[in-house]
Amino acid sequence: MTEEIQRCIEVLEKGGLILYPTDTVWGLGCDATNSEAVQKVYALKQREDSKALICLVANDFMLEKHVEQVPELAYDIMDLATKPTTIIYDKPKGVAKNLIASDNSLAIRVASDKFCRYLINKFKKPLVSTSANKSGSPTPLTFHEIGADILKGVDYVVSLHQNDKNGQPSSIIKLGNDGAVKVIRE
Template sequence: MWLQTQLFKIPFMLEDIKKACQVLRDGGVILYPTDTVWGIGCDATNAEAVKRVYAIKQRTDSKALLVLVDSPVKVDFYVEDIPSVAWDLIELTEKPLTIIYDGARNLAPNLLADDGSVGIRVSGEKFSQQLCQRFRKAIVSTSANISGQPTPSNFSEISDEVKSLVDYIVEYRQDDMSHPKPSSIIKLGRGGEVKVIRE
């Protein structure tokens, strides 16, 4: 029965991904499930779209935004020089891990930190992974709340205000009532130094 339910959902998920990709290509902002909490997302290479995400969050752009990609190979396109330890961390992690890298490239300048670094997470969650794969670019992922307000752990906790400000709301997993936690965050220096920001 469970398998039948999952197979029944696949066409709807693919249609959702198709619609979300079109909105992203048009410079829009989406609300979507990730490997952690629900996220506000946009094309990570589009500075105007990134600007809108900051406006929705009511947050200054002095705080960087992280991005999702669908595979470790994609990280190389967005970071100039990846310390070798990064590959081990990505491969061995058992829970969502965001790695902050120095020397970001090929991304909207206004989503980077002041020092030019960027947080990238390789998603292992079905929907966000396929979304990144089909969109073929990194996608911004920031928690679906106004800055300073509690982070919603599932779709039902997202405020109507946030929902009203995005261009597309993904239907997939709206009924998921689990309470995932934010990812762990590690900062890597160019020499391979590891600093744990959030466990």
């Protein structure tokens, strides 16, 4: 795993794209602080950049570093969630501008997968994590369902867990700083 993490970091530091196993489905990833890398993800997915992407962090400390104010309810949701849960926060900071939604929010998940946590901790920056498919196509639930165009479009493919069946996409909940809670995806 150490060698895989090192290879990913080399690609991420150069603004490249990785294809990697996450705590949900296989993800397309890049440095979430690099706007050119984020643009490459939008281009590969053929997705409008007005449709925001998810960002992964390694822990609560990194979350707090990239959100102006984490509502207390977020910690309760993360502690009680029975599956990976992405939370949309108001007023993100320290990430690429083209990663932030037009309403000044950002979807962030604290990764629960061991590989992801180690990678993000070692990289010391959040990663973009979006499903490894073209926009509008079904989300691949296994590595072998990922299209050839996606495989060719990334700079590095992680060789771990390629025969595992991944889970489902995460739940998504929007938490406003005003206390509003909205379930986007269960």
